[in-house]
Amino acid sequence: MKQPLPHHLPFWIGLVLFALAGIVPASGQEADGPSDADRFFPRQGFMLTGYGGAGYNVLLADGETPNNFSTIFAPIMLFQISDRFLFEGEFEFEIEEGVTATDLEYAQLDVSLNDHFTLVAGKFLLPFANFSERFHPTWINRLPSVPAVYGSHGAAAAPTDPMLPILSDIGVQLRGAFDLGNFQTVTAEVFVTQGPVVAPDEEESAGGHDEGGPLAAAGKGAAILSGGGAGGLAFGSNTSDNNNNKMVGGRLGFSISPYFEANVSGMTAAYDAAGDLNFSALALHLEGRHGPFTLHSEFIRTWQDLLEEEDHEGLAAAKGASATGALNEGLVETLARSGYWVQLAYRTGPWQPVVRWSQLFDGKAGSETLTDAGRQLALGLDYWFEPSFVLKLEYLINDEEVDIDNNRLALQLAFGF
Amino acid sequence: MRLLASSLLLFVIAYLGLASQTSVLPEPGDEIALSDTTLAARIGLGAELFSRTCQRCHNPRGPAERTDREWVIIMQHMQTRANLTRGQARLVRDFLLASNDADLVPGRLRSDLETPTEITDDLIAKGRLVYQGAGTCFACHGGNLEGGPIAPSLSDAQWKNGSGDYADILGIIRNGVPGTAMAAYPGGITDEQAQQVAAYVWAVSHGRVDR
Incomplete structure (x- = not known):
């Protein structure tokens, strides 16, 4: 099946942006040296910031999985090398349902090229939609859980296999911001990174945030490739790149702060050793604000090439073929999945009720359904002690094709420091 | 058709890059006198940017939570994270520096x-x-x-x-x-x-x- 994104297009976009970054003249404030406040400060500095949280999860009507405490600590280190260079990194240490996970969420160098462009290199949160990059920290996410389209970071008790993890990967990124006046801004990002690979087997898994396969059902997962074969896809630094095909992607957005923001994003990469099987994703992000009301939504679609093995019924990932780097004699079909989530929050004093609806549709390859549909309703109530210190209560209702009752009650104390 | 669409997209991006060089915001380097009336206007614009842009993701934090130097580092981080232009980030920074001190003097370091x-x-x-x-x-x-x-x-x-x-x-x-x-x-x-x-x-x- 034809992939939706021409592979070379983001390359040309990135090339143009790089060229612009070089030839566009710096605005006066940069060319003339330090500004008013700049001259007061030494050029180097360090600070520690970050976020964390502690929670208690109750799986209702399950009877098998014990109720669990959980905790997360995510320190963020900011090293100001100069007024143009900043190095930042975030670690995550999480204990949930008896599993201790550690991860380097990002470690990136930000180079401010001029008033509009910033070059980012290292491991970074991907500019794909908004949730991964901006909304997943505990004190920013209005609910203890993440939308059902995402795995990891509090994704326990999802109605079906999530579509994507909280996305971060290693590579280089060029970011642009253009002020149109009246608080209107156009933003554009392009990136080139390692890309996804077939996830290792569950028994080999370190339980990292970015892995898929059976871990997805336990909330640790990434995009899943189901249908009888092993393995989902792994994003991030848990594995080295297995081919010379890098993932390319980008995002284009427009905002009228704070009332409206919209962006479209996409990414595409080959994930097998031979570079024959492709993964692509598209997303539309919409958000709006009116008084005390805040609305967020994302619509995501993914395509993943699958290789049929002769000794499997239906379609399955040919992990063996991928490992050897050779296509077998089977057919290539493309698993297409779609999902969305919509969240509405209302702030009244320190209280903030929140409602979020997530829906994943049947994942189909040709006429065959490989992943089940699922729906999730999250009802939450937040109490804000401080702007960055909140107590969240959530009742999560899952409605899935398979008759499993994994509704959840969660309580989380979250803070940003 | 694909080539035409790609070319048009590249032209639009190039136009945005070249046509947006004139910032609509005041240039922080223009004034020297700290008590200049333009400074008050800059701080006011920085305050408005602060209130509009921060709440896109999280609750705005109080200026007094951080020292001047910490705000300088944080705003360099937020310029990237929040997709701000450098000019916008500096205006917000100058507002925060002015607001965490009794005197409206940006950059006053106190114990720093x-x-x-x-x-x-x-x-x-x-x-x-x-x-x-x-x-x-x-x-x-x-x-x-x-x-x-x-x-x-x-x-x-x-x-x-x-x-x-x-x-x-x-x-x-x-x-x-x-x-x-x-x-x-x-x-x-x-x-x-x-x-x-x-x-x-x-x-x-x-x-x-x-x-």
């Missing part, structure tokens, strides 16, 4: 002021030149730092303003003394020159060098 790890002879020598030259300090404080009708002596241990340590001396040169003839950045000197002349005045008043 540092004495140089080493006040060198070179620094003192340069400061002497500033005192006798561009800073016009001699005009009020005397050629030998002995003081005069409108300005106190700078050569002894008696201080009308501050404690006489390097940080306080530098702060006075940067901020002036309200209600007196002591202006901020006298003679329009740069901050580097301010640090030099502060080092010279400190060295003289502490007996490290002769006038």
Whole structure:
């Protein structure tokens, strides 16, 4: 099946942006040296910031999985090398349902090229939609859980296999911001990174945030490739790149702060050793604000090439073929999945009720359904002690094709420091 | 068709990049005087940017939560994270710096002021030149730092303003003394020159060098 994104297009976009970054003249404030406040400060500095949280999860009507405490600590280190260079990194240490996970969420160098462009290199949160990059920290996410389209970071008790993890990967990124006046801004990002690979087997898994396969059902997962074969896809630094095909992607957005923001994003990469099987994703992000009301939504679609093995019924990932780097004699079909989530929050004093609806549709390859549909309703109530210190209560209702009752009650104390 | 669409997209991006070079925001480097009315306008614009852009993701944090230096580092981080232009990030930064202090003076460091790890002879020598030259300090404080009708002596241990340590001396040169003839950045000197002349005045008043 034809992939939706021409592979070379983001390359040309990135090339143009790089060229612009070089030839566009710096605005006066940069060319003339330090500004008013700049001259007061030494050029180097360090600070520690970050976020964390502690929670208690109750799986209702399950009877098998014990109720669990959980905790997360995510320190963020900011090293100001100069007024143009900043190095930042975030670690995550999480204990949930008896599993201790550690991860380097990002470690990136930000180079401010001029008033509009910033070059980012290292491991970074991907500019794909908004949730991964901006909304997943505990004190920013209005609910203890993440939308059902995402795995990891509090994704326990999802109605079906999530579509994507909280996305971060290693590579280089060029970011642009253009002020149109009246608080209107156009933003554009392009990136080139390692890309996804077939996830290792569950028994080999370190339980990292970015892995898929059976871990997805336990909330640790990434995009899943189901249908009888092993393995989902792994994003991030848990594995080295297995081919010379890098993932390319980008995002284009427009905002009228704070009332409206919209962006479209996409990414595409080959994930097998031979570079024959492709993964692509598209997303539309919409958000709006009116008084005390805040609305967020994302619509995501993914395509993943699958290789049929002769000794499997239906379609399955040919992990063996991928490992050897050779296509077998089977057919290539493309698993297409779609999902969305919509969240509405209302702030009244320190209280903030929140409602979020997530829906994943049947994942189909040709006429065959490989992943089940699922729906999730999250009802939450937040109490804000401080702007960055909140107590969240959530009742999560899952409605899935398979008759499993994994509704959840969660309580989380979250803070940003 | 694909090539045409790609070309059009590249043209649009190139146009956005080239056509957006004139910022609609004031240039922070334009004004020097800290009490200029334009400064108040800049702080106001920074306040509005702060209230509009921060709440896109999270609750706005209070300016008093952080020191000046921490806000400088944080805003450099947020320029990338929040997709701000550099000009926008600096306006928000200047608002935060002004708002976490009682006096609306951006960049006032309070306890963040540092004495140089080493006040060198070179620094003192340069400061002497500033005192006798561009800073016009001699005009009020005397050629030998002995003081005069409108300005106190700078050569002894008696201080009308501050404690006489390097940080306080530098702060006075940067901020002036309200209600007196002591202006901020006298003679329009740069901050580097301010640090030099502060080092010279400190060295003289502490007996490290002769006038």
